[in-house]
Amino acid sequence: MTRQLFDLTGSTALVTGSSRGLGYAMATGLAEAGAAIVLNGANADRLGAAAASMRAVGHTVHEARFDVTDEAAIVAAFENLDASGIAVDILVNNAGIQFRRPMVELATADWRRVIETNLTSAFVIGREAAKRMIPRGHGKVINIGSLTSDAARATVAPYTVAKGGIKMLTRAMTAEWAQYGIQANAIGPGYMLTDMNQALVDDAAFNAWVIGRTPARRWGKPGELIGTAVFLASAASDYVNGQIIYVDGGMLAVL
Ligand code: GCO
Numbered sequence: 001m002t003r004q005l006f007d008l009t010g011s012t013a014l015v016t017g018s019s020r021g022l023g024y025a026m027a028t029g030l031a032e033a034g035a036a037i038v039l040n041g042a043n044a045d046r047l048g049a050a051a052a053s054m055r056a057v058g059h060t061v062h063e064a065r066f067d068v069t070d071e072a073a074i075v076a077a078f079e080n081l082d083a084s085g086i087a088v089d090i091l092v093n094n095a096g097i098q099f100r101r102p103m104v105e106l107a108t109a110d111w112r113r114v115i116e117t118n119l120t121s122a123f124v125i126g127r128e129a130a131k132r133m134i135p136r137g138h139g140k141v142i143n144i145g146s147l148t149s150d151a152a153r154a155t156v157a158p159y160t161v162a163k164g165g166i167k168m169l170t171r172a173m174t175a176e177w178a179q180y181g182i183q184a185n186a187i188g189p190g191y192m193l194t195d196m197n198q199a200l201v202d203d204a205a206f207n208a209w210v211i212g213r214t215p216a217r218r219w220g221k222p223g224e225l226i227g228t229a230v231f232l233a234s235a236a237s238d239y240v241n242g243q244i245i246y247v248d249g250g251m252l253a254v255l
Contacts, residue, residue, distance in 0.1 A: 005236040007036035013233060014081075014088045016040045016068055017095030019050040022144065022222050026092055029049045029226030031059035035090060040079065042067040043180060062086060068095040068121035069113075090140045090233045091129040093122035093166075098196050100155045111158045118162035122169055126184075126209040130173070134180045141177075141184040142232045145168050145244050147252055163188075167244050174191050174242035183241050185232045190248025192220040203242055216249030 004027035013030045017023040019041035027037045039061055041055070051061045055133040057120060066082070068074035081088065099110050122143050132141030146163040149158065166186060173184035191197065191210045200206045201219070211217055228245050231237050246252050 006092070006230055006234045007034050008230070008234055012036045012038060012062075012231075013090035013092060014038040014064065014125075014129070015039065015094055016121070017058070017090040019043065019046040020090075020151040021196060022189060022192060022225055023094040024050055025222035026225055026229040028054065028096065029091075030090065031061070031231055032226075033117070033230045033234070034231070036060040036062070036086075038062045038064050038086065038088065040066065040068075040077075040095070042065045044081070047087045051101075053221065055229060066081075068125065069116045071124055074124055074128060076080070077133070082132070087136065088129050089133070089134065089136075089138065090142070091126065092142045092144070092229065093125060094144045096144065096159075096162075096196075098159055100199075103153055106157065113239060114158035115162050115165075119165040119169065122166060123255075126169070126173060128197055130177055130180075130182060133182050137181045137182075139177075139182040140233050141170075141173055141182060141236070142156060142229060143186040144174075145170075145186040145188040147188060147190055147248055150245055150246075150252060151188070170244060171242045178241045178242065183232070183237055184239060185237065185242065186244040187225060187228050187232065188244050188246040188248065188252075189225060190220050190246065190251045192212065192225075194221055214249040214251045215254055218249065220247065220249060 013035040015027040018039045019025040054061045063237040064075045064077045143166045145166045148160040148163040152160045170186040
């Protein structure tokens, strides 16, 4: 049955950075497709509130509070899940930050902070997830890239480099883990209406640029990632490996 290909009933998805924004939207979509969700965030209040609103509509939600740059906390979170008998079948490496500054004014510490949060975290969390997926012989890893996985924009160099790295990390994961039944793929969102991008929406010139430059003539909504996330989390993508799928209203396809 074609519809069963997209059914996530019985699986568990860990979505990093899922107390708001794109992560929350994808977590909700995966839950609606049947998955139990492990919500993650660093801020206890925001995480608790997100978990409560998902539970209120009947979803199964576990909370794993950790900072994605804290390796010891990541390892402990996976050990906690193990101890509770929760196996992560689907990992969405979504957590990320932005820091906009021209490179000649950019401090090395800020460069490192963005790379650690947006790229190294996906390796560390991916490693912990894959160690457990490999013996089970199946798993889905979805890394969140960006238009900057493929094209640069002035003032966001560390973000661009991290997201370019996400594209290649996805391929590195494929090279090592596809043989164990793990499909690693990426989603490259275009300009989306999130808190992270509010400053860009509020900038009239930037907003006009996004609308003019995007063939769909509008910003994307977080929920518009759900279809691709469910596809990449489900049996429908069991022979799809190492791809980055752009959900961008056509922006990268045109000059
Ligand atoms: C920026 C934005 C980016 C974009 C993303 C689109 O400053 O350019 O914050 O995060 O939204 O690159 O994929």
